[in-house]
Amino acid sequence: MLVQTHELCSIPSLDHDYGMEDYGKGVARWCPGCGGHSILTTVQRVCKDMQYEPEKTVVVSGIGCSGRFPHYMGTYGFHGLHGRAFPVASGVKFRRPDLNVFVVTGDGDCCSIGAAHWVHAIRYNMKMVALLFDNGIYGLTKKQTSPTSPLGTHSNTHPRGSILPPINPIQTTLGLANVSFVAQTVDWNSAHLYATIRKAAEHPGLAFVRIVQRCPAFMRDLYGDIAVDPKNLILLSHENGINLKPKAREAFGRVIEHDPSNIHKAREHAEINNGIPIGLLYQNTNNARYDEYGAHNLGMGVEEKKKNLESLLDQYSTSNSVE
Amino acid sequence: MDHIVSGDILNEGDRIKPRKIKQAIVEIVSDSGEGAQKCGQSFGAISAKMGNGVWTVEIIPAEIQPPARSREGASGIRVRIGSDKVSNMGNYADLVIALNEQVLYGRIRQDAYNGNTLMFIENKWAKSEQESIRQQYSQALLEFKELGIQVVEIPMEEECLKLMPDPRKGKNMWILGLLCYMYDRDIPKAENQIRRIFKKKTDAVIDLNIKLLHAGYDWAREHLPLRYEVTPMDVDDDMVVMNGNEALSMGVMASGIELCSMYPITPATSVSHHLAENFERVGGIVHQAEDEIAAIGFAIGASFAGKPAVTVTSGPGLALKTEFIGLAVMAEIPLVIIDVQRGGPSTGLPTKVEQSDLLAAIYGEAGDAPKIVLAAATIEECFHFVVLARKLAESFRTPVILLSDANLATGVQPFPRPKIDPLWLTNPIDQSPWKDGAMPFEWDENTGTSKRPIPGQKGGMYTVTGLAHGQTGKVAYDPEINQASVESRSRKIASFQKSLKPPKINGDPEGDILLVGWGSTLGAIEEAVADARAEGLKVSSLHLRFLFPIVPGLVDIFKRFKKVITVEINYSDTLGNPMVTQENRRYAQLAWLLRAKTLMDIDCFSNVYGQPLNPEKVLKMIKRELKIENSEVNV
Ligand SMILES: Cc1ncc(C[n+]2csc(CCOP(=O)(O)OP(=O)(O)O)c2C)c(N)n1
Ligand code: SF4
Numbered sequence: 001m002l003v004q005t006h007e008l009c010s011i012p013s014l015d016h017d018y019g020m021e022d023y024g025k026g027v028a029r030w031c032p033g034c035g036g037h038s039i040l041t042t043v044q045r046v047c048k049d050m051q052y053e054p055e056k057t058v059v060v061s062g063i064g065c066s067g068r069f070p071h072y073m074g075t076y077g078f079h080g081l082h083g084r085a086f087p088v089a090s091g092v093k094f095r096r097p098d099l100n101v102f103v104v105t106g107d108g109d110c111c112s113i114g115a116a117h118w119v120h121a122i123r124y125n126m127k128m129v130a131l132l133f134d135n136g137i138y139g140l141t142k143k144q145t146s147p148t149s150p151l152g153t154h155s156n157t158h159p160r161g162s163i164l165p166p167i168n169p170i171q172t173t174l175g176l177a178n179v180s181f182v183a184q185t186v187d188w189n190s191a192h193l194y195a196t197i198r199k200a201a202e203h204p205g206l207a208f209v210r211i212v213q214r215c216p217a218f219m220r221d222l223y224g225d226i227a228v229d230p231k232n233l234i235l236l237s238h239e240n241g242i243n244l245k246p247k248a249r250e251a252f253g254r255v256i257e258h259d260p261s262n263i264h265k266a267r268e269h270a271e272i273n274n275g276i277p278i279g280l281l282y283q284n285t286n287n288a289r290y291d292e293y294g295a296h297n298l299g300m301g302v303e304e305k306k307k308n309l310e311s312l313l314d315q316y317s318t319s320n321s322v323e
Numbered sequence: 324m325d326h327i328v329s330g331d332i333l334n335e336g337d338r339i340k341p342r343k344i345k346q347a348i349v350e351i352v353s354d355s356g357e358g359a360q361k362c363g364q365s366f367g368a369i370s371a372k373m374g375n376g377v378w379t380v381e382i383i384p385a386e387i388q389p390p391a392r393s394r395e396g397a398s399g400i401r402v403r404i405g406s407d408k409v410s411n412m413g414n415y416a417d418l419v420i421a422l423n424e425q426v427l428y429g430r431i432r433q434d435a436y437n438g439n440t441l442m443f444i445e446n447k448w449a450k451s452e453q454e455s456i457r458q459q460y461s462q463a464l465l466e467f468k469e470l471g472i473q474v475v476e477i478p479m480e481e482e483c484l485k486l487m488p489d490p491r492k493g494k495n496m497w498i499l500g501l502l503c504y505m506y507d508r509d510i511p512k513a514e515n516q517i518r519r520i521f522k523k524k525t526d527a528v529i530d531l532n533i534k535l536l537h538a539g540y541d542w543a544r545e546h547l548p549l550r551y552e553v554t555p556m557d558v559d560d561d562m563v564v565m566n567g568n569e570a571l572s573m574g575v576m577a578s579g580i581e582l583c584s585m586y587p588i589t590p591a592t593s594v595s596h597h598l599a600e601n602f603e604r605v606g607g608i609v610h611q612a613e614d615e616i617a618a619i620g621f622a623i624g625a626s627f628a629g630k631p632a633v634t635v636t637s638g639p640g641l642a643l644k645t646e647f648i649g650l651a652v653m654a655e656i657p658l659v660i661i662d663v664q665r666g667g668p669s670t671g672l673p674t675k676v677e678q679s680d681l682l683a684a685i686y687g688e689a690g691d692a693p694k695i696v697l698a699a700a701t702i703e704e705c706f707h708f709v710v711l712a713r714k715l716a717e718s719f720r721t722p723v724i725l726l727s728d729a730n731l732a733t734g735v736q737p738f739p740r741p742k743i744d745p746l747w748l749t750n751p752i753d754q755s756p757w758k759d760g761a762m763p764f765e766w767d768e769n770t771g772t773s774k775r776p777i778p779g780q781k782g783g784m785y786t787v788t789g790l791a792h793g794q795t796g797k798v799a800y801d802p803e804i805n806q807a808s809v810e811s812r813s814r815k816i817a818s819f820q821k822s823l824k825p826p827k828i829n830g831d832p833e834g835d836i837l838l839v840g841w842g843s844t845l846g847a848i849e850e851a852v853a854d855a856r857a858e859g860l861k862v863s864s865l866h867l868r869f870l871f872p873i874v875p876g877l878v879d880i881f882k883r884f885k886k887v888i889t890v891e892i893n894y895s896d897t898l899g900n901p902m903v904t905q906e907n908r909r910y911a912q913l914a915w916l917l918r919a920k921t922l923m924d925i926d927c928f929s930n931v932y933g934q935p936l937n938p939e940k941v942l943k944m945i946k947r948e949l950k951i952e953n954s955e956v957n958v
Contacts, residue, residue: 081650116617318564319561
């Protein structure tokens, strides 16, 4: 029973012209070469291009290397608990439709300890951008196996190689109820990264973006070769998808036409295992949105509240007049 | 209760004048699903409307629909009404009405009845087609009589069959009619009560139930030689009558809280049911989260964004929330957490009362996480303490845990209608620009308090973090900063404690024994103290509402008594039991806390039978204790 209300994202302010400097703070303390740096700059660029008011923007993260993200943003931030970014972000958005909300989460954060919240956040489909920084390893705690580590990954918890097949986060997300936006991109292709996050920011619902992220400290070999040449990526292309300039498009070795309204094809592409498919796998702008329900009765005045409270109390009154 | 013999009930007529009594305890017990609770609640509500003091306690089996006629499956209610205020469930029932005889066994084991109890039992089982049932029935009647209980067989089914083909769902209102006759209740009020509880049903259903009410009343007039009057009080105050969970819910709505984020758990769930039904009418909303962790995370997110929030839970849920509570302490995010306690540990006794979460509430988090912990002692306090908790949470920028319990949750008691202050309801979130240069944790040097920026406030942008941080909110890598920030958070709690007054003593300010309680045991303790004092014993009591920080002045009060004993519904070792020594004895939770706080030798009286405390048990304990003292003096 969702109530259709006004558009719930905030309108860019007209009396301001925000620049990149308005979205940054401090010096990012990630390792040199870490994928986090380019994602940070890209998110700041998207905020600038959308002219999000910094004070109306909240970045919520969990714990992990990725969890530090909000500390480097000039917006409001919430660096909470390991695995719990989604519930906090959902709580922020529920009664504050005027805020632009980003969720930043790691592969351990999202797909392991926070897996329950991931499933339900997709189902809530509240308007926000969720960025999964997937480096296939636990970074902050120094190289333990993550649920997305490729089979056989040598880590400090599986020194003889990990023994279970990994979770594929986009495949999983595409299987969840009420999913409305699933995209995949890589930290090292800035044009595609930008276009993806931008598209996500414009989506009226929860936009889930898995960013394949390099972790030179612990997973140097994982994307080392792939990252040097865009030919190693498979571009999912469509007029309703993530659009690149023709020049940028040409750089990709393989291009597959994929209509993002086709969830069955999306699921097929999600399972491609001889390369990394990037682009918009699925989008549906008509799904139920829990943030619209959350905002349906905002702003009731004190008078009205009091009046209705008194009439509720009347039901419990022992005085006969109100039988 | 007066004696009657079974034969009497068939010939006596309507010529009985009600006899005045001060109070009555009535139970209705049945298999679940037979409406005993609805009957008892209605009896309580009618009595409250007539101006009587009322206290009700629900008797709830652990399963939704246990097998019929099972001894452990008793579902029902106890209603105590009085000419004065009633504050607890009392001792033994004067009258119990049972829809089958088997469920009475469980209640007998729980010590609910004695030789003065009158039992009205549905007599249809005597004519059951099943031989085994007929045998069980006659056997039970014999056993009850041997206990000295007066048993009267009542043709409930037979009488109700005159009005409906399947009386399983109608007998309760017939019984209500019988009770209305026996205790001289106001019939128009009873009719209104029926209209109210069946307001979502058809007129035909309402008519039928009113007919059943009258049939029960008429039958009793024809057949019962007993009739009582429990004179109502003269109260000018406009009163409301509700149970503790309804009071918590109404308190949430009156407090200006806008969001209840919860995950279902007995006995807390009915708070959110009530909110789900009504909250949106006063501008609030309920979020049912995917689990308790998400529930509190969601509430914290909303509160961070300037929307006052509450999360409602019980023991197992509180355990799951601890990491987030620690974050709320660390990041100084106001939040109200309501814990309607049940028996523990683990899944424990979901429907039964216990007060075992006190130390978990105060000390449950990893790391140093001081916060405010309050406990409501009455239904009325369930309402007002939510309002208070929200205020404290915001003034001190902290989570506040409000403890209630399964006894208060379903207990019903009238209290003066709250006067809603519009100030409670105002919540324009501050969106004015943040003061230039002010830091997000600008701790006042004397009080430790600070003002928080709220998203939307220009210039206030900061990042909440559970990592150690200083006044700027930035991650602290310097150990000095950590020491200073932990001190500031602790100072806030101290400055709140400074504003509290010493607790009031019930009874003389000095004597032989001082009983100290907290939470729902207030009424039983005070009644026991009144009884003891009436016998000339030098006993007083006091009841704590603020458990953390603890109220001032306790040492001075305790010093004036020979012995201080906490009375609690939680576990403590009993000296004399195998392996228990003075050294390894585990104390009840409040006793533990008070011993640490006062360095005094405070004793405790506690148990975990899952039953509300009754005054008689406390009185017996008082007498036992005083004898021990005397004998020591003699030695
Ligand atoms: C409740 C809890 N358990 C464990 C940890 C320790 N911990 C911190 S980050 C982390 C894993 C991070 O991995 P990932 O989510 O993949 O993020 P990355 O550091 O790789 O960005 C763990 C296990 C914690 N902070 N909290
Ligand atoms: S450990 Fe890996 S993920 Fe973490 S900062 Fe370094 S490179 Fe980035």
